[in-house]
Amino acid sequence: MRKLPKKRFLEVAGRILRNKMAKEAIYPFYCSFKLTRRCNFTCSFCNCWHVKNRWTDMPTEDVKAVLDNLARSSVIVCSFEGGDPLVRDDIEELLKYQYQKPWYLLFTTSERDMQARYPMPEYGKYIDFLHISIDEGHKNLDMYDELEEYTKWGSIVTVQIVVTKNDIGALETKIRRCQDAGVKAVVMCAVHLKNTKDHLPDLWSMSKVGLELKRKYPGVIISPDSYFNRITWDHGCDTSSIIVDADGFLWYPCRVLEEKTINLIDSDLMTYLESPDGHERRLRMAACDIQCAWYQYYATQAFVNPREILSAWMPYYRDLLNGGKQPMAVAPAFAPRSIGDLAHAQILQESAMKGLDFSGPPAMELPMIQSPPHP
Numbered sequence: 001m002r003k004l005p006k007k008r009f010l011e012v013a014g015r016i017l018r019n020k021m022a023k024e025a026i027y028p029f030y031c032s033f034k035l036t037r038r039c040n041f042t043c044s045f046c047n048c049w050h051v052k053n054r055w056t057d058m059p060t061e062d063v064k065a066v067l068d069n070l071a072r073s074s075v076i077v078c079s080f081e082g083g084d085p086l087v088r089d090d091i092e093e094l095l096k097y098q099y100q101k102p103w104y105l106l107f108t109t110s111e112r113d114m115q116a117r118y119p120m121p122e123y124g125k126y127i128d129f130l131h132i133s134i135d136e137g138h139k140n141l142d143m144y145d146e147l148e149e150y151t152k153w154g155s156i157v158t159v160q161i162v163v164t165k166n167d168i169g170a171l172e173t174k175i176r177r178c179q180d181a182g183v184k185a186v187v188m189c190a191v192h193l194k195n196t197k198d199h200l201p202d203l204w205s206m207s208k209v210g211l212e213l214k215r216k217y218p219g220v221i222i223s224p225d226s227y228f229n230r231i232t233w234d235h236g237c238d239t240s241s242i243i244v245d246a247d248g249f250l251w252y253p254c255r256v257l258e259e260k261t262i263n264l265i266d267s268d269l270m271t272y273l274e275s276p277d278g279h280e281r282r283l284r285m286a287a288c289d290i291q292c293a294w295y296q297y298y299a300t301q302a303f304v305n306p307r308e309i310l311s312a313w314m315p316y317y318r319d320l321l322n323g324g325k326q327p328m329a330v331a332p333a334f335a336p337r338s339i340g341d342l343a344h345a346q347i348l349q350e351s352a353m354k355g356l357d358f359s360g361p362p363a364m365e366l367p368m369i370q371s372p373p374h375p
């Protein structure tokens with residue numbers, strides 16, 4: 001897990017404040033960057049593979065130009081996605097290049113036999129969060145047998161579970177398996193995209209089951225509570241996250257509406273976001289009533305909203321404290337209800353890892369309350 005300078009967090013905090021004052025998500029904090037449309041899967045809820053045989057990837061230098069652009073912006077979590085980013089021949093070079101940037105890297109893949117086909121321990125040095133898609137839609141449920149293997153590559157591992165209308169009942173088994181393997185799970189709805197089958201689950205059922213499983217398996221599901229709440233709202237999405245397509249174009253305000261705007265190879269992202277066109281598209285998003293439930297547009301706000309920040313980051317706090325290694329045996333699994341609870345949990349965690357520090361001044365004697373004499 002890389003260390004970001006404090007200055008970077010202050011910059012991002014400033015952008016959060018400016019969003020709050022403007023009452024709109026001008027500045028995004030999370031970016032999905034589709035590095036390719038090529039993929040070895042053909043999931044029925046996805047349309048990116050429809051063009052895979054005709055698709056030519058962006059040249060390495062253009063990808064680097066987009067990364068430079070994103071690094072000048074408010075984005076503090078960059079996500080390499082696809083298609084499948086592992087199929088790019090230059091992926092190691094790109095992983096090393098992005099490692100100099102002021103963000104955490106999330107990397108999503110669903111490739112089989114990763115350990116045999118790719119140098120994953122080497123890649124893992126540059127990946128903070130490794131997300132592996134495993135579900136019925138990907139037809140790769142057998143990969144649940146390999147979860148322990150994935151944890152050996154140095155990244156924080158999360159299983160990405162896309163839930164269709166037929167799979168809500170099967171969710172608990174997967175979450176239990178993630179808990180047993182000591183990995184996390186991100187749960188999201190299968191969104192209905194153009195030219196795909198409609199697999200969107202019933203949003204009220206999804207909301208109820210998601211929140212119940214979060215309570216039952218604390219610390220496993222990283223999808224914030226507000227994701228499961230917002231998917232039932234008329235207008236629960238916002239632009240605190242963005243998606244850049246595999247040709248460098250920005251989908252804005254969202255991927256589902258399929259409207260492309262500037263190309264980040266040569267147009268500055270921050271200038272565009274502050275432009276009248278950016279503002280007008282955000283207004284359109286605020287009025288949209290599709291209720292698509294796309295995870296990042298409904299969930300990212302929780303990770304930067306001061307009122308939700310604590311609960312949203314809670315599943316990660318053990319990892320962030322301990323540089324990505326989870327001492328599962330000593331980490332309390334309950335979610336703290338306040339800053340005081342969190343501080344207490346941190347002290348327990350640190351003393352469990354480092355031992356108690358007896359070098360300080362002797363403990364102060366506290367006054368005792370004498371019980372009244374018995375009548």
Ligand code: SF4
Pocket residue numbers: 039040041042043045046047048049082083084110133138
């Ligand atoms: S693995 Fe991902 S990118 Fe590939 S077809 Fe399935 S959903 Fe689409």
Ligand code: SF4
Pocket residue numbers: 237238253254255256257284285286288289290291292293294297
């Ligand atoms: S609800 Fe509408 S604007 Fe919001 S992410 Fe979905 S399609 Fe886009």
